Amino acid sequence: MVSATTHPQQTGWRVWWHLFRPHTLTAAVIPVLVGTAYAWKIGSVNVLLFLAMFVASLLIQAATNTFNEYFDFKRGLDKPEKVGIGGAIVRHGIPENTVLRAAYLLFALALLLGVYICWQSSWWVALAGVVSMLVAYFYTGGPYPLAYTPFGELASGVFMGPVIVGIAFFIQTGQLTPDIVWISIPVMILVAAILTGNNIRDIEEDIAGGRRTLAILLGKTGAVKFLAGMFTIAYLWTVGMIWFGLGNSWLLLTLLSVPKAMQAIQLFQRGVTQPQMMPAMKATSVLHTQFGILFAIGILLS
Template sequence: MNQRSHTKQNQPVGWRVWWQLLRPHTLTASFIPVLIGTALALPSTPIHLPLFIAMLLASILIQSATNMFNEYYDYKRGLDNKDSVGIGGTIVRYGVSPRTVMNIAISCCVLAVLLGVYICMSTSWWLAAMGTLCIAAGYFYTGGPWPIAYTPFGEIVAGLFMGLIIIQIAFFIQTDTITTSSLLISGPTSILVGAILMANNIRDREGDEKNGRKTLAILLGHEGAVRFLAGMFILAYLWVLVLIILGMFPPTLLLVLLSVTKAVEAVRGFAGQRTNVEMMPAMGATAQLNSLFGILLAAGLLLNTLIM
């Protein structure tokens, strides 16, 4: 079998192409905050399951649309090609029309808005403004005349919208309030959502710099960016420990320490590596850390509720 036939045979087909378009490794940034906000609400109120499901789906749809906007605009600006690593590749590899990708992204936003209308009707219309901001942030990350992705502020924006704000909305729709505790517990998740983007930018640093981006990873350089990523991981764990030491949250949140090995794996995976392919495992470990840390954090909150 020649190399071309082998490559073609290993390309995804059918639904797998569309699954790759979603960039599934990033979707943890959408559902983990919903789980944490909901778990935090458990001691205060019975969980309204339809609202939880609607919030979960809306968050995943917005993240999916963001990924598709990214795919579309990176293609339009010439950043993506068939050899690019870490992209969905539906346009440059599998021949899907850019218009189709954009239409699917818009459809995801429309569905998210419809779910948002249900959520607002059941809770508060003030949430419509927050939902609109989340969708706008997803679009302007790579869309518009001044894409956020071209600046050093991508990690902050991602952490703010897919960490802090999503957790607050998920908590509010169950409890009809925002508390100091709900704000403080959002910190580690916001940091780790930003870490996913930092890991992505470390991997793509050289290509991004050639295409005019000014990401934080570019400004810090490879080694500096890896140290910054390690610092983000350390801060996330210290944040939880401080909350426990201050008596604001129960010791059951120490479950998050079970995820430390993933943080070490991610940092080691980036250290000393230079090519995109070599850094892909570290990128995956960072996304897995966000998932594992978030699930353990939610589990710690749930466990405390059960033993109260």
């Protein structure tokens, strides 16, 4: 077990920045980039709307991570030595209610941006936005948190894939097309893969905490194979998009991220303890970022 002293003591804004888990924030950014890139491909882009959507998505993701910190602490899952948490409460002594209020504040700021987005586009966007925020809250909050079930990947993938990609596209174009759903699928898969990687790392701890994640049901070996399958499908889907005319060979830029996918799988296969699997978890997040940026560039150049 890793000693609490292994973790560097932080003060001031660094505590809060670490609480927001910055390495996960790109999960909220990539779907906005992809949806906006496709909107730009078929028309024009309102830069202020793009920036509002960009920041609102970041705020909701940061709030989700903050709620996760609060509710996991309340359920006794967070310990000072735990890997992968912000540790604002158990390591740095931030009062739990302060962390909860911070999460609500992030939601409030996102709502203000949401009002601007709706005012400039359509008030129907508010419905999708509110549902997304509810999913973010109930991911670890409420009596039956999604994070404690095998459906966490599905929920996070759908809402940080088709939903956010679709909203980013809709607010720029005023329409939704079947194409945008197909384009969002690789994003959905790789967002879900981040969660799968996180759950592989935490299998033993989650079992002790009463969770029933997909990684627990599959076991570590099965979960790593499942993760490799997710990566494979994301790449094959992108190639299929070229075949069916949703892009051209520029989308093959995404293949430049294959080494990071292979690295993540190899690190998970070799890792045994949580600290040993942290690099694998980070590699999965980096893969999502690399793939997403290359995917968006490929869409623009197509």
